[in-house]
Amino acid sequence: MRKLCIVLILITILSAIHVNAFKYDIVREVNLDVPAVSQTSNGLIGVLSRLNVVVAYPGSGRVYFSATPLTELDTQATARIAALVSSSVLGDEYLRYDFFVSLESESLIIGGPSAGAAIAAAMMVAMLNIKGQEVTVRSNVTLTGMINPDGTIGPVGGLYAKMKAAAEKGYKVFIVPYGQSIDYVEKTIVEQRGPLRIIRTVKEKVDLVGEGEKLGVKVVEALTIYDVFKYLTGYEFKTKKYIVFMPVEVREKLKSWSISLLGEYDSLISYKYDSRLSNAVNEASKLASEARSMIDTSPYVSASRAFSALCIMYYVKYADEYLKSSNKEKYISDLIGNINKTIIEIGSILNSTIPSIKCIEAYIGAKIRYAEALEMLNNALNAMSSGAILNMYDGCLYYLAYSRQRAISARSWLEFNIAGVSVNLTTLMKSSSILLYEAQSVLGYVSSLYSDIGQSSQIVNKASEIYNKAKQAFISRDYYLTIGYSIESVAYSTIAIHLAFTSSIEAIIDASSSIANNAIGNAIEADLDPVLSLSYLELAQSSVSNTEKLYYYILSATYSKTALIISRTTNTTASIPIVTYIGEPNPQTSTPHPKTLTIVQNSLSRESIQQIITVIAIILLILSIAVVYLYSRSKNTSK
Structure with missing residues (x-):
């Protein structure tokens, strides 16, 4: 009993201390109804859930979520x-705020991320209100859709049922993900064939636009969060639209790389190698030919092809020398020693370089490539131990060739670094x-x-593998490498989402291209040199595979955005763009729920939270005193 009393008193003290944990200067709240689906004995039906989003400033990036009834992890x-x-x-920066999200429904709804777009849009409204911009939301609009990490809107199910639920509550506009104005609903058909009664379920096509008109609901598609925000609030972001081109000096630098790599390739291809290596020589020749054809039009793609050709030719050179060597073990040992020496020398140059904010992308690119060189060297050692010496692409000699060239390419990226304001350690960390x-x-x-x-996905596994590298880099305090690996992990994860859940991959690619161009344009306007972003943009534009296009567009956009954020954080005089809008919202008055979508200012204020927690603390204190009193009395009675 004494232990229980001590616990209660400690809880009381901690509760009193915790009063100060939620001190916010500004709190803004947004409430809206979002449609969901519920499973009944008669099949799926649409229901409206109540979404409450609170954003508080200043915060520390905490995100709290609650649901009634409980929902799923996604x-x-x-x-x-x-x-x-x-x-x-x-x-x-999300670290400047705390976010509180609650989702309540009278029915047991089917779990899923379909409220994601609504949550993101509501957070944007609340954050803009914190910044002093009086953004309101339309009371006759509701929506459904996933929110993807790149800001695009992902597909969801049960759209027809959701639209009917929205119409019943008087909503006049229903926002759906791009490409989903056509839905499919299950319909049960009963057929009587003689004494047999056959029941079967078929999927029936439903035109949401046409059906919506019958219900008095306008159905609109949204490709990105910008579209959602425009339809939900009536406000539109005034953003510049960029179509960026690689600067002449960058193009010339990349062309010089390609020419140098091809020159080295030419010096190797002239030798006569063991006939067993002819397939590798032919593959290198094909890549070199592609590189030459792209030097003027796509210099970075050209340099990438030339790099691959040279890796193969060094593999051919090493393999030929290995096959002709009388002491093969010594040959490999000496080769590993020489390449390791090259890597160490380049690592010394890399670590002694102080990158400027202006050229931070190039330095991160160098760090990523150097880390890959070390990884390939380790792979070579493992392959040697397992006896895989001559294997193309996954053998010891190929790994060594790749490791050498990758380390040299890391040094090449340092050529873009110029003297300037450096990034301080606190900002970098x-x-x-983040x-x-x-x-x-x-x-x-x-x-x-x-x-x-x-389902499982190799792309998700790749994202997980790279995330673990990012985590290890952070533990090792290699913050530039952490940034590079984190960006790559996000790119792979985002691709996995699009490939599995996006209904129109072409539209997403177009949106990703626009996002990348605008991000690079913003970086250039801020006097940054987004050379890595420009290079990845070129790779995306020249790729045939949709997966590669998405990957490089996402990398391109994320690198530019990251460089811009670091620049603004370091340079306190740099201006942060203020969001401006066109088109005042004009909500229709026919909706029976004119206050469904509202912005309530200063709810959950610091004083309110303190009062609530103080009351709880007092109650706990009274309980602990009562327990102590009853315990003492019982002891006296027993005596």
Whole structure:
């Protein structure tokens, strides 16, 4: 009993201390109804859930989620992604705020991330209100859709049922993901064939636009969070539209790389090699030919092809020398020693370089490539131990050839670095931790989505592998490498989402291209040199595979956005764009719920929270005193 009393008193003290944990200067709240589906004995029906989003400032990036009834993990992960996306769209840091999200429904709804777009849009409204911009939301609009890490809107199910539920509550506009104005509903057909009664279920096509008109609901499609925000609030972001081109000096630098690599390739191809290596020589020749044809039009793609050709030719050179060597073990040992020496020398140059903010992308690119060189060297040692010496692409000699060239390419990227303002350690650590958190959040999100559909994905596994590298780099305090790996992990996770859940991959690619161009344009306007972003943009534009296009567009956009955020954080005089809008919202008055979508200012204020927690603390204190009193009395009675 005495222990219980002590516990109660400690809880009381901690509760009193915790009063100060929720001190916010500004709190804004947004409430809206979002449609969901509920499973009944008669099949799926649409229901409206109540979404409450509170954003508080100043915060520390905490995201709280609650649901009644309890929902699934992907909905909870959605809230975290929504916080990251909304902050990114507004050019702000999520660490400056705390986010509180609750979802309540009278029915047991089917779990899923379909409220993601609504959560993100509501967070944007609340954050803009915190910034002093009086953005309101339309009371006759509701929506459904996933929020993807790149700000695009992902597909959801049960659209027809959701639209009918929205219409019954008087909503006049229903926002759906791009490409989903056509839905399919299950219909039970009963056929009597003689004494037999046959019951079968078929999927019936439903035109949501046409059916919506009958119900008095206008159905609109949204491709990105910008579209959602425009339809939901009536406000539109005034953003510049960029179509960027690689600067002449960057093009010339990349062309010089390609020419140099091809020159080295030519010096190797002239030798006569063992006939067993002819396939590798032919592959290298094909890549070199492609590189030559692209030097003027796509210099980075050309340099990439030339790099691959040279890796293969060094593999051919090493393999030929190995086959002719009388002491093969000594040959490999000496080769490893020479390449390791080259890597160490380049590592010394890399670590002694102080990158400027202006050229931070190039330095991160160098760090990523150097880390890959070390990884390939380790792979070579493992392959040698297992006896895989001559294997093309996964043998010891190929790994050594690749390791050498990758280390040299890391040194090449340092050529873009110029003297200037450097990034301070605090800013670098903070930026890397933000990106690491984003990589973790997006990976958790995509993992939960794939778990729901009972599938696995090699791309998700790749994202997880790279995330673990990012985490290890952060532990080792290599913050530039953390940033690079985190960006790659986010890119792979985002691709996995699009490939599995996006209904129109071409539209997503177009949107990703626009996002990348605008991100690079913003970086250039801020006097940054986004050479890595420009290079990846060129790779995306020249790729045939949709997967590669998406990957490089996402890398391109994320690198530019990251460089811009670091620049603004370091340079306190740099201006942060203020979001402006066109078109005042003009909500229709026919809706029976004129206050369904409202912005309530200063709810959950600091004083209110303190009062609530203080009352709880007093109650706990009274309980602890009562317990002590009753315990003492019982002891006296027993005597």
